[in-house]
Amino acid sequence: MALDPEQTAKVQAWLQQYSIKACPVCKSKKWTVADPVGLPFILGSNIGKALPSLPFICGRCGLTLLINLNNIGLP
Numbered sequence: 439m440a441l442d443p444e445q446t447a448k449v450q451a452w453l454q455q456y457s458i459k460a461c462p463v464c465k466s467k468k469w470t471v472a473d474p475v476g477l478p479f480i481l482g483s484n485i486g487k488a489l490p491s492l493p494f495i496c497g498r499c500g501l502t503l504l505i506n507l508n509n510i511g512l513p
């Protein structure tokens with residue numbers, strides 16, 4: 439699922455609020471945003487459900503930060 443223009447605007451607003459700086463591993467400042475993912479819960483009462491997340495990927499080393507979609511304002 440690619441982000442539509444409204445969703446992209448929400449991501450950009452989030453980025454302005456919590457600006458990601460340099461990568462903590464390689465210090466690169468080139469980040470890309472991938473399509474949303476759902477991380478499966480493997481223990482607890484949420485087994486069978488997924489944690490909706492948006493990956494921010496460092497363009498140099500590949501470090502991936504996952505931000506909860508709810509915090510970005512995405513469904």
Ligand SMILES: [Zn+2]
Nearest residue numbers: 461464496499
């Ligand atoms: Zn990096």
